[in-house]
Amino acid sequence: MTTSDMTHASKIVILGAGAIGQLIFHQLSAYGVMPALLGRDASADSQTLEFTNLEGKTVTRQAQFIDKSMLASCELLIVCVKAYQVEAALLPLLDALPTDAHILLLHNGLGPHLSVAPHLAGRGLSLGTTSQGALKLGRWQIRQTGAGLTQVGHAQGPRLADNLRQALLGAIHNSEWCEPILPMLWQKLAINIAINPLTAINDCRNGELAGAEFEPTIFALVQEVVTVANADGITLDQAQLTERVYQVIQLTASNYSSMHQDIHHGRQTEIEAITGYLLSRAAKYSIATPANKAIYRQLKSLERGN
Numbered sequence: 382m383t384t385s386d387m388t389h390a391s392k393i394v395i396l397g398a399g400a401i402g403q404l405i406f407h408q409l410s411a412y413g414v415m416p417a418l419l420g421r422d423a424s425a426d427s428q429t430l431e432f433t434n435l436e437g438k439t440v441t442r443q444a445q446f447i448d449k450s451m452l453a454s455c456e457l458l459i460v461c462v463k464a465y466q467v468e469a470a471l472l473p474l475l476d477a478l479p480t481d482a483h484i485l486l487l488h489n490g491l492g493p494h495l496s497v498a499p500h501l502a503g504r505g506l507s508l509g510t511t512s513q514g515a516l517k518l519g520r521w522q523i524r525q526t527g528a529g530l531t532q533v534g535h536a537q538g539p540r541l542a543d544n545l546r547q548a549l550l551g552a553i554h555n556s557e558w559c560e561p562i563l564p565m566l567w568q569k570l571a572i573n574i575a576i577n578p579l580t581a582i583n584d585c586r587n588g589e590l591a592g593a594e595f596e597p598t599i600f601a602l603v604q605e606v607v608t609v610a611n612a613d614g615i616t617l618d619q620a621q622l623t624e625r626v627y628q629v630i631q632l633t634a635s636n637y638s639s640m641h642q643d644i645h646h647g648r649q650t651e652i653e654a655i656t657g658y659l660l661s662r663a664a665k666y667s668i669a670t671p672a673n674k675a676i677y678r679q680l681k682s683l684e685r686g687n
């Protein structure tokens with residue numbers, strides 16, 4: 382395939398070829414839309430990717446890897462890198478990305494939408510969250526481990542074109558368009574705030590947080606989220622949110638949270654975009670968040686120990 386063929390084919394580009402980036406690649410490909418991938422470490426411009434679905438069926442697909450110079454026909458850039466990588470990965474691409482291209486940020490936590498927004502020069506921005514599970518079996522081999530909900534919605538600038546929105550929702554099972562999207566992202570943030578650091582600090586599976594000894598901490602963490610969200614213009618219901626946190630604890634009882642896994646493997650965690658984001662919004666409104674501050678400090682010292 383020549384460079385111009387590739388450029389022509391790449392209306393949807395996925396930035397970040399980790400487990401979630403590869404999962405979205407397979408889902409869009411199965412739907413009949415062939416996205417290109419833009420990742421740091423592809424050794425060739427074409428790579429065979431292997432995917433095992435929830436039913437255990439394995440397929441392989443050929444993925445085109447492109448670089449910045451091939452973004453000219455990109456209409457939608459789906460950013461699947463970790464929250465702490467978004468700025469460094471996305472900003473250097475903007476001068477090569479058409480001014481009418483749309484950007485979708487799909488990561489755990491919140492924050493990068495605020496730091497990238499001033500650089501988008503009028504481009505449309507959507508935000509999303511996915512609870513789909515994908516496990517990397519090898520660099521280019523993934524297995525889907527959960528069919529969790531994916532929620533996407535408009536954030537700023539021109540809206541995502543209907544055909545691209547349909548492709549996205551059609552390709553990703555159990556996905557929905559949400560307007561406004563920020564309350565959904567805050568709900569997911571609350572779940573991550575209540576579960577992720579606690580499982581990392583206590584070196585336990587999600588299910589162990591159902592124990593009575595964690596109840597006061599989980600209650601305090603969620604209460605602080607509700608207070609800060611309300612100051613930020615997002616109405617959350619404390620009782621409903623707490624119930625949702627316990628539902629997720631039950632549904633994912635045998636899982637190790639992503640933060641637990643990051644600590645376990647000596648990787649940087651997403652704490653800055655999770656508890657860190659809450660603390661920064663709380664500071665903006667001078668709201669005291671002692672429970673989250675304490676958890677943040679413990680997690681940071683665990684991360685430093687790594």
Ligand code: PAF
Pocket residue numbers: 489512572573576577587629633636637638639640
């Ligand atoms: O980050 C995670 O691990 C997940 O978002 C969740 C929902 C906490 C389940 O493990």
